[in-house]
Amino acid sequence: MADLNESIEESQENNNLPKVFLHGPPEFSFILQPNPSHNFHILNPSSLPPLHQFLSLNPHHASSIAAIVCTGGYTVNADVLQLLPALRLVCTPSAGTDHIDLSECRRRGIQVAGAGNLFSEDVADMAVALLIDVSRKISAADRFLRRQVQNVSWNFPLGSKLTGKKIGIVGMGRIGSEVAKRLEAFSCMISYNSRNKKPLVSYPYYSTVLELATDTNVLILCCDLNDQTRHIVNKEVMLALGKGGIIVNVGRGALIDEKELLKCLIEDEIGGAGLDVFENEPHVPKDFFSLDNVVLSPHAAVVTSESLMGIRQIVEQNLTAFFSNKAPITPVI
Amino acid sequence: MGSIGVLLVSHQVIPYLEQELNKRYNLFRLWDFPQKSQLLTQHGASIRAVVGDAFAGADSDLIEALPKLEIVSSFSVGVDKIDLGKCKEKGIRVTNTPDVLTDEVADLAIGLMLTLLRRICECDRYVRGGNWKHGDYKLTTKFSGKTVGIIGLGRIGAAIAKRAEGFNCPISYYSRTQKQESKYKYYPSVVELASNCDILVVACPLTEETHHIINREVINALGPKGFLINIGRGKHVDEPELVFALLEGRLGGAGLDVFENEPHVPEELFGLENVVLLPHVGSATVETRTAMADLVLGNLEAHFLGKPLLTPLV
Numbered sequence: 323m324a325d326l327n328e329s330i331e332e333s334q335e336n337n338n339l340p341k342v343f344l345h346g347p348p349e350f351s352f353i354l355q356p357n358p359s360h361n362f363h364i365l366n367p368s369s370l371p372p373l374h375q376f377l378s379l380n381p382h383h384a385s386s387i388a389a390i391v392c393t394g395g396y397t398v399n400a401d402v403l404q405l406l407p408a409l410r411l412v413c414t415p416s417a418g419t420d421h422i423d424l425s426e427c428r429r430r431g432i433q434v435a436g437a438g439n440l441f442s443e444d445v446a447d448m449a450v451a452l453l454i455d456v457s458r459k460i461s462a463a464d465r466f467l468r469r470q471v472q473n474v475s476w477n478f479p480l481g482s483k484l485t486g487k488k489i490g491i492v493g494m495g496r497i498g499s500e501v502a503k504r505l506e507a508f509s510c511m512i513s514y515n516s517r518n519k520k521p522l523v524s525y526p527y528y529s530t531v532l533e534l535a536t537d538t539n540v541l542i543l544c545c546d547l548n549d550q551t552r553h554i555v556n557k558e559v560m561l562a563l564g565k566g567g568i569i570v571n572v573g574r575g576a577l578i579d580e581k582e583l584l585k586c587l588i589e590d591e592i593g594g595a596g597l598d599v600f601e602n603e604p605h606v607p608k609d610f611f612s613l614d615n616v617v618l619s620p621h622a623a624v625v626t627s628e629s630l631m632g633i634r635q636i637v638e639q640n641l642t643a644f645f646s647n648k649a650p651i652t653p654v655i
Numbered sequence: 656m657g658s659i660g661v662l663l664v665s666h667q668v669i670p671y672l673e674q675e676l677n678k679r680y681n682l683f684r685l686w687d688f689p690q691k692s693q694l695l696t697q698h699g700a701s702i703r704a705v706v707g708d709a710f711a712g713a714d715s716d717l718i719e720a721l722p723k724l725e726i727v728s729s730f731s732v733g734v735d736k737i738d739l740g741k742c743k744e745k746g747i748r749v750t751n752t753p754d755v756l757t758d759e760v761a762d763l764a765i766g767l768m769l770t771l772l773r774r775i776c777e778c779d780r781y782v783r784g785g786n787w788k789h790g791d792y793k794l795t796t797k798f799s800g801k802t803v804g805i806i807g808l809g810r811i812g813a814a815i816a817k818r819a820e821g822f823n824c825p826i827s828y829y830s831r832t833q834k835q836e837s838k839y840k841y842y843p844s845v846v847e848l849a850s851n852c853d854i855l856v857v858a859c860p861l862t863e864e865t866h867h868i869i870n871r872e873v874i875n876a877l878g879p880k881g882f883l884i885n886i887g888r889g890k891h892v893d894e895p896e897l898v899f900a901l902l903e904g905r906l907g908g909a910g911l912d913v914f915e916n917e918p919h920v921p922e923e924l925f926g927l928e929n930v931v932l933l934p935h936v937g938s939a940t941v942e943t944r945t946a947m948a949d950l951v952l953g954n955l956e957a958h959f960l961g962k963p964l965l966t967p968l969v
Contacts, residue, residue: 507821
């Protein structure tokens, strides 16, 4: 149904514009608000109702939706694509794309636009923040001080040195590269694993995560989640990393065997972990809460004011470009 | 050498250092004596060396009470707890532990910046408190690209600058004199530096001139979107002013590794989410504290063998 606040004129104009649908939770409305200068029309600027309900209320729109803007957790798979025969663009302002069936989009000639390099810095900053925190026990020390009886001598355990450590980065895409660049300034030694060796990257390459873990003190997970990378960090890898080793995960929770990780942390088989993602968000196993050698973050790697302003811009720019018959600004495929 | 009297004035040095001092010298521990005067009366005449740290050193009274004192070796790089003037006057040598802790302190400074702006400690508390199921944590502030202003461009200041550059942070600084060979932007006063940066870091020695170098004027210049990081000494900051500014929202936030009267921390800070509070852990890793201890031991050994000191200050 047309927005009740639209005038007859507006709705006639809008009828001629390509239609865009917001596929996300109710709060997702922040991502794109109607603007008279848009060369497209947002069917559901409040981001309500959800897709299936919208289509059953407005079956005539199914064949008019030209683009959807979706967020992580809101799947765009073959079933969804089947419902939208006129779809030509999927715009996903998220760092990951595991919620989209990219090969199905390719098959159907649907373009996919992502977040480009927008989040890379914030995610890399989060990775380094978690690493320094775990190494130097920053959150644990802050917690210690706030609980401390006043004026009692500070007796807090020593941390471990970060400068010069050997860092193994799993996934040397945009985020992995930004992490590497930051840690080089700490005189850390960088090596990496990814699906394929990157010819333009000069850091030493390891063809398996196991070999990488054997030769490094720290593993930082910056790769996509897919069938090959599910539980890529398993018990064997953790034991190879060894006591004193640190794992940082800013990718997806399922990159790590979470149950095994918990065991290794409790049994001191590895030194510590900094985690921004978990297998079953927002559920975090309670056993983590009593550990001082972990730092836990609620999937906040891109949740900064600066990134928020940035994604609104990127979504708008991609849609505007696409509907001006130009290529999307930040294509994924 | 077992008969050389050495006085250890701080119990916060690592066990390794205490054990080695005990092995090599006739070690007196200040805290073993209920009254300092008792120690001085009984053993003052046999003490030839004092080992202190960031928390306790050798003031004028102590130096006067130890007629045979030849050397003060500090388990720290900062020597504000040692009366350097008095030592110079009496020909007493002073050593500290530069260089071995530079990286460690610089790493922590960046760690404070990141955990403060990105609210890492708050987020960790949020998750541990079971709050994530009720909703995501709020927006935080991006670190990369923020302007970092450094007070003191010595070893530690330069190491902080190098790391911050990896995050595309423009660097500016204040120091007593402009460093001609530096590529960073110089400001001739701390207030101007504070007005022109997002994150202000204290990385200079504590002296009479730098006492309360962070005062109300500087804090106001830094402002509600600005952040203060202190990895120097607590007395660099006018602490009550800092607390008021934070409570009144005149300062964006603070990351503090040091306080005016350690181990006391102003209680008003405990309720704030825009501060990160640390118990003076700038050099606190196994690797670095061991290296610092070896420097203390090495300096003492060199002195008593009549060889050149490793890291003399006086």
